[in-house]
Amino acid sequence: xxxxxxxxxxxxxxxxxxxxxxxxxxxxxxxxxxxxxxxxxxxxxxxxxxxxxxxxxxxxxxxxxxxxxxxxxxxxxxxxxxxxxxxxxxxxxxxxxxxxxxxxxxxxxxxxxxxxxxxxxxxxxxxxxxx
Amino acid sequence: xxxxxxxxxxxxxxxxxxxxxxxxxxxxxxxxxxxxxxxxxxxxxxxxxxxxxxxxxxxxxxxxxxxxxxxxxxxxxxxxxxxxxxxxxxxxxxxxxxxxxxxxxxxxxxxxxxxxxxxxxxxxxxxxxxxxxxxxxxxxxxxxxxxxxxxxxxxxxxxxxxxxxxxxxxxxxxxxxxxxxxxxxxxxxxxxxxxxxxxxxxxxxxxxxxxxxxxxxxxxxxxxxxxxxxxxxxxxxxxxxxxxxxxxxxxxxxxxxxxxxxxxxxxxxxxxxxxxxxxxxxxxxxxxxxxxxxxxxxxxxxxxx
Ligand code: SF4
Numbered sequence: 001x002x003x004x005x006x007x008x009x010x011x012x013x014x015x016x017x018x019x020x021x022x023x024x025x026x027x028x029x030x031x032x033x034x035x036x037x038x039x040x041x042x043x044x045x046x047x048x049x050x051x052x053x054x055x056x057x058x059x060x061x062x063x064x065x066x067x068x069x070x071x072x073x074x075x076x077x078x079x080x081x082x083x084x085x086x087x088x089x090x091x092x093x094x095x096x097x098x099x100x101x102x103x104x105x106x107x108x109x110x111x112x113x114x115x116x117x118x119x120x121x122x123x124x125x126x127x128x129x130x131x
Numbered sequence: 132x133x134x135x136x137x138x139x140x141x142x143x144x145x146x147x148x149x150x151x152x153x154x155x156x157x158x159x160x161x162x163x164x165x166x167x168x169x170x171x172x173x174x175x176x177x178x179x180x181x182x183x184x185x186x187x188x189x190x191x192x193x194x195x196x197x198x199x200x201x202x203x204x205x206x207x208x209x210x211x212x213x214x215x216x217x218x219x220x221x222x223x224x225x226x227x228x229x230x231x232x233x234x235x236x237x238x239x240x241x242x243x244x245x246x247x248x249x250x251x252x253x254x255x256x257x258x259x260x261x262x263x264x265x266x267x268x269x270x271x272x273x274x275x276x277x278x279x280x281x282x283x284x285x286x287x288x289x290x291x292x293x294x295x296x297x298x299x300x301x302x303x304x305x306x307x308x309x310x311x312x313x314x315x316x317x318x319x320x321x322x323x324x325x326x327x328x329x330x331x332x333x334x335x336x337x338x339x340x341x342x343x344x345x346x347x348x349x350x351x352x353x354x355x356x357x358x359x360x361x362x363x364x365x366x367x368x369x370x371x372x373x374x375x376x377x378x379x380x381x382x383x384x385x386x387x388x389x390x391x392x393x394x395x396x397x398x399x400x401x402x403x404x405x406x407x408x409x410x411x412x413x414x415x416x417x418x419x420x421x422x423x424x425x426x427x428x429x430x431x432x433x434x435x436x
Pocket of ligand 1: 040042043044045048050051052053054058060061062066067068069
């Protein structure tokens with residue numbers, strides 16, 4: 001396995017970089033974001049758009065680029081994606097684990113390493129009382 | 132839980148309207164500069180936002196201002212943006228402020244560095260606003276994000292911000308739910324010149340979160356020029372051409388700008404879930420007090436809280 005690692009990382013990047021401008025964060029959420037990579041948002045927001053989206057739906061930071069969250073919102077319904085993926089669009093995604101940067105999210109998915117979050121994140125604290 | 136409850140939370144639990152204000156940025160000088168502004172605002176407002184390098188300009192820090200406000204008797208809402216600090220520093224700031232009695236913490240993304248006068252700065256955005264809200268809720272529960280426990284957890288009153296007027300419009304109300312689930316208990320809404328969008332947003336949010344307090348922002352300006360500036364230069368603010376034209380072509384543009392703000396305030400207050408207003412004052416004269424009086428607010432004798 002260890003010898004295979006660089007090959008898998010190379011393959012994953014080879015596929016995902018040209019199509020989704022993959023940043024190899026190592027914890028892929030593309031399926032739940034209309035196949036639009038949140039790491040290409042200049043603010044790397046993983047839980048929806050900032051307040052600066054322009055009237056034409058373009059990005060606050062890069063006016064020539066459509067806001068990735070506007071794109072994601074349209075694509076989650078327009079692309080032929082499984083309903084279960086669409087249902088995850090509004091999920092609260094945990095902070096990026098910066099230790100995974102550059103590693104293969106495919107492997108991290110299989111090993112479930114990409115689901116590990118800090119103990120304080122997963123701990124059931126008093127945040128879920130409904131309004 | 133420690134024993135400094137949020138006055139703001141208490142106010143929301145009454146049936147009275149709640150008014151908050153953007154505390155002006157302080158660039159230099161000493162605490163007297165803070166005190167004199169507090170004295171002007173204290174009779175009118177329930178709380179003031181201690182902003183975090185707004186529009187990506189450096190000023191006296193959010194935490195320092197929040198502590199000063201707390202000490203001068205004007206309850207602060209500590210704003211924390213994700214642009215400049217990583218998750219460790221964000222937690223330390225919240226806990227440091229909490230040590231001084233600051234209880235209202237509002238987490239937001241923050242304008243991009245390119246909005247400011249140091250566009251060459253590095254962006255941090257280690258966490259986003261929804262994640263920062265959950266981290267604040269974790270602190271409220273007596274743990275750091277790592278899981279490390281501590282005693283006497285501060286009874287934080289956690290707030291969030293949303294832009295009801297920016298695309299993707301249909302998603303904005305839905306995302307409120309995500310932030311509520313993360314731990315947000317009140318929302319201040321960004322400046323909005325599309326009354327219809329604000330109305331749709333308030334209705335949708337109120338239908339799923341009937342007790343969630345919303346505070347739309349009303350901005351006071353002196354005429355058409357600042358409106359044009361906001362429209363062209365401030366990300367996320369779109370002002371319809373006819374709105375700007377109405378102010379510009381009025382015989383008294385300053386009065387027209389005031390009447391625009393007043394009409395926006397009255398409209399916003401009529402919407403479901405709207406428990407009060409937040410104000411940003413670019414007039415720096417008696418307009419804000421005039422507006423409060425026109426809205427039927429009577430000043431409190433100072434020193435009451
Ligand atoms: S406008 Fe969209 S893509 Fe640009 S920084 Fe904000 S959320 Fe990211």
